[in-house]
Structures are given as structure tokens and as C-alpha cells.
Amino acid sequence: MEDKAKGEYLEQIKLLKKRIAELEISDSERKQQRDIRFLATVVRDSDDAITIQDFEGRITAWNRGAGQMYGYNEKEALGMSIEHLTPPGNVAEHKELTRRLIAGEAVTSFETRRVAKDGRILDVWLTVTKVMDDTGKPIGIASTERDITERKKAEEKLSQALEDEIRSREIATSMLEDNNRIREELERKLKELKQTQSMLVQSEKLASLGKLVADMAHEVNNPLMIISGNAQLSLLDGSLNEELKNNLRIIHEECNRAKNIIQRLLMFSRPGRGEQKPLDINRSIESVVKLLEHQFGLSNVKMSLQFAKGLPRVVMDEKQFQEVVMNLVSNARDAMPEGGEIAINTSLDGAYLKAEIKDSGVGMDDMTLARIFEPFFTTKEKGTGLGLSICYGIIKGLNGKIQFDSRPQKGTTVRIWLPIAGEAPHV
Amino acid sequence: MYKILVVDDEERIADITEKFLQMNGFDILKATGGEEAIRLLSTDAEFDLMVLDMKMPDANGLAVIRKKTELGKKFPLLLLTGSIDAEKYLKVLKEEGVTEEDILYKPVDLFVLLEKVRKKLNIA
Numbered sequence: 001m002e003d004k005a006k007g008e009y010l011e012q013i014k015l016l017k018k019r020i021a022e023l024e025i026s027d028s029e030r031k032q033q034r035d036i037r038f039l040a041t042v043v044r045d046s047d048d049a050i051t052i053q054d055f056e057g058r059i060t061a062w063n064r065g066a067g068q069m070y071g072y073n074e075k076e077a078l079g080m081s082i083e084h085l086t087p088p089g090n091v092a093e094h095k096e097l098t099r100r101l102i103a104g105e106a107v108t109s110f111e112t113r114r115v116a117k118d119g120r121i122l123d124v125w126l127t128v129t130k131v132m133d134d135t136g137k138p139i140g141i142a143s144t145e146r147d148i149t150e151r152k153k154a155e156e157k158l159s160q161a162l163e164d165e166i167r168s169r170e171i172a173t174s175m176l177e178d179n180n181r182i183r184e185e186l187e188r189k190l191k192e193l194k195q196t197q198s199m200l201v202q203s204e205k206l207a208s209l210g211k212l213v214a215d216m217a218h219e220v221n222n223p224l225m226i227i228s229g230n231a232q233l234s235l236l237d238g239s240l241n242e243e244l245k246n247n248l249r250i251i252h253e254e255c256n257r258a259k260n261i262i263q264r265l266l267m268f269s270r271p272g273r274g275e276q277k278p279l280d281i282n283r284s285i286e287s288v289v290k291l292l293e294h295q296f297g298l299s300n301v302k303m304s305l306q307f308a309k310g311l312p313r314v315v316m317d318e319k320q321f322q323e324v325v326m327n328l329v330s331n332a333r334d335a336m337p338e339g340g341e342i343a344i345n346t347s348l349d350g351a352y353l354k355a356e357i358k359d360s361g362v363g364m365d366d367m368t369l370a371r372i373f374e375p376f377f378t379t380k381e382k383g384t385g386l387g388l389s390i391c392y393g394i395i396k397g398l399n400g401k402i403q404f405d406s407r408p409q410k411g412t413t414v415r416i417w418l419p420i421a422g423e424a425p426h427v
Numbered sequence: 428m429y430k431i432l433v434v435d436d437e438e439r440i441a442d443i444t445e446k447f448l449q450m451n452g453f454d455i456l457k458a459t460g461g462e463e464a465i466r467l468l469s470t471d472a473e474f475d476l477m478v479l480d481m482k483m484p485d486a487n488g489l490a491v492i493r494k495k496t497e498l499g500k501k502f503p504l505l506l507l508t509g510s511i512d513a514e515k516y517l518k519v520l521k522e523e524g525v526t527e528e529d530i531l532y533k534p535v536d537l538f539v540l541l542e543k544v545r546k547k548l549n550i551a
Contacts, residue, residue, distance in 0.1 A: 218482060221509035222437045225534035229443035232537045236450065259534050 049145040071117030123152040210269035228255035268389035274317025282307040300339025327387040335361025352417040434464040435480040461486025481508035509533040
């Protein structure tokens, strides 16, 4: 009896355990089923389109989000070919996707395009996964599709706005550059005009000064001749004492000095033509340089020459040309009291021979530059103020041109143009 | 004795020239203007040389030279000028037989003038 009871007892325990196990399984299944239901609800109610298609491309599952996104209801969609949702340009892409999934390649998320029932093209973000049956065999493709059309539009808009901004900035930069260029060009033109205007003013002023000098020379030369002539006549009188004779000699000598000043002044107003002959300016400059080299060397001033070869000849008086060179290099030396270098070069400039004399001396301000050709204007303690007036007169007399570039403490460059054919240079 | 016509509207210059050349043995006839010079040239008076001022108010040196040529007077001349206008007329002067060598610029040293006069008259 005891054994029987024990056996029944054990049987009951066994049954109970089984029941408990069954209950436990049932609970797990319930839980699982509940989870599946939750998931199904999530899938069904998701705003994202969630669809399943078989490998032939037929739609086998269609959620509410897909209906909202593409405009097909579930009834219309089920069994429909996925190609209805694929724009012509993306068909090949879809076929390639299917092939890769069947082949077992990993394809996760990518951006593509879909077409809605009303023909709208949608930009979508696609997440795909293979669907398998209970045996693990792949039977289709599940995809979650999110409409990113608005985001894309916003992105494109932003991108466009950025491009527009960049272009605007480029245009603004370019306009600014143009403006700067135009401003620089205008400033350059204005400077040229001012220079031309100041040269014209200077030229007119010098022309009237030249006339004044010529008239004055005539008026002064007659009385000078009367003074010196009478002094000479008186000196011929043998009855005069030595002191008186000496005084008369001084009068005569001073008249000659005044005559020389007047003659130099006339070089400014009307230099005359002198002895006209074809002149090799390189050789002529060289001979002036040789004459001054030693003297300049004592002042620690060196002269460097750079001559263009084969220059044509200029028909002019060599003494006049050398006077110009002598005056210009002497001024250059005087501008460098501590010593320095005078660079002289020659070149052919169109129909003109150009000679340039450059120093690194004290330079001149605009006020000085405006007056340098005026007779008797000088910045030197012992200068006559006639040197540059004479240079101007000689060059002008040849239909040439003389130009100074100078700034205080930045040195001076003098350029002279001598016409080969006798025309004034356009510089 | 060589006879020289001295023409200058500046009377004092004409006087100096006259005196100096006379002191050096020349016979001088003096005119103090272009018109007077033309009048003298138009007479039968014979001259060996003319020392002529260029710039004169009534008739200038060029007018006097042209009259001299017109009258067929062949004697040489020296131009004595206070301005450099003579260069302006150089081309015309050359046509009248006046060269650059014949132009003297005031103030002229009297001994330089004398040398020129002698040279012009071929006096050793």
C-alpha cells in the first residue's frame, strides 16, 4: 500500500511538474505572442512605409505608412509589382538589390527614389533585410522606407542658398577687385593728368620766362656794350693813372662776366643750333664720364654705364649734349654728399634715344620739382640756378623731352628723350 | 683809308664803335637807325664795310641788307646784335651772303670787333 501510494504520489508530482512546465511554456509563448502583437502594431501603425516583397517583386505585405506614402491602399498594393513604385531610372538598381540579397550579400541602408500613385517622385531612405521562412530559406525582402523628399528639398535649398551665397560673394569679391582695379586705373590716369597739367603749366611758365629772358638779354646787352666799350676806350687814354686804369679793367671784366651769365641764360630761352652733326651719344656720355670720373671718385661717387648697342645717331651739337650730361651728373653727385652711385643707361625708345641718369641721393619734393627748370632757382648754396634751365632749353630746342622722377630721400631719376627724326616724344 | 658805315639805333654804341675804329685808322660814317642807313646807301657814297645792328625800330638790319642787295652794293658787312634774333634770320641772311661768322653778339669786345673788321677787309 505504501508503495502504491508512493507511486501515485510520484506520478502526481510528475504530472504537476509537467503541468508547471506546460504553464511556463504557455506563459513564454504568450509573452512572445504579445511581443509579436506589439511589433505588428508598431509595424502597422508606423509612419515609415514597411513592405515585404517576394523575389519576383510582388508585394506581400503593406503597412499603413506605405499607404500614406505611396497612395495605394493595402488591397491595391498586395500582389502589385514593386516596379509600380520604382521610377524608370531606378529599375536596374532595384534588380541589382534583389540579386545581391539572394546572393547573400549584406545590403543595409541606402538612398533611392520611389514613385507614388499620383506620379510624385519621392526621395526615400531604404533599409532592407531578407525575410526567411520557418526553415531559414530566404523568401523575400522586407524594407522600411522613409520619405526624405522634404529633407532633400531643404538640403538642396540650403545647398543652393550656400552656392548662391558663395557666388554672391565671388561676384562681390570680383566687383571689389574690379572696383579696386578701376580705382587704381583712375588714380593712375589722374596722376598722369596732373603730371601733364603740371608739365603744361611748367612749360607755359618756362616759355614766358624764356621770352622774358630773351627780351631782357637784348635790353641789358646794349648798356653792357656801352659800359664795356667806354671802359675799353678810356683804357686807351695814356694819361690815366694806374689806379683808374685798374678800375676800368675791373669794369670791363665784370661786363664780360655779366655777358657770360646772359649767354647762359640765352641757352635756356634760345639755345641756338650750334654745330649740328650726327652724334653717338654713348661715346659722348663716355667722354664726359671719363672727364669727371677722377673728381667724382674723390667725393666717393662712382658712375656705372649701361649702353644699348647699335643706337642710331642724333643730329645735334655735341657741346650742347655734353653740357646737358655734365649738368645732370653734377647734380646727381651733389645730391649724394656721402657718396654713392650714379647709374647711366641709354636705350632706343621708339623714334627716340633715351638716356637715364639715376642717383640714390637726397631727392626732391614736389615744390622743388615744379621749379627746377626756372632760371636762377637753386637749392645749392653756391649754385647759379642755370644748369637745369640750360638743359631744358637745349633739349626743348631739339624737340626732345626731359623728365624728372624724384622723392625726398628716395633718389632722383632723370630721363631725356632725343628725337631721331625730330618729333616730340609722347610720354 | 677804308670807309665803314656804322649803323646802330643806340647812339652811344654807334659813338664807341666810331671812335674806336677811327682810332684804328678807319673812316667812319655813322647812322643811328635803319632808315638813315638806307638813305646813306642810296647815295653815291662808297663803303668798304658796314657794321650793322640787327634790331632797330624803324627799319631793321634785314631791311637794310635787302636794300643794299637791291642797290647792287657788293661790300661786306658785319652784324652787331644785342639779341639772338639774328639766328632766326640766318637762312635769309645766308641768301644775302651773311654767314654765322659775320654775326657778333653784344657786348662785343672792341678788339674782337677790330680783328673781325680787319679780317673782313683782308687787312693783315
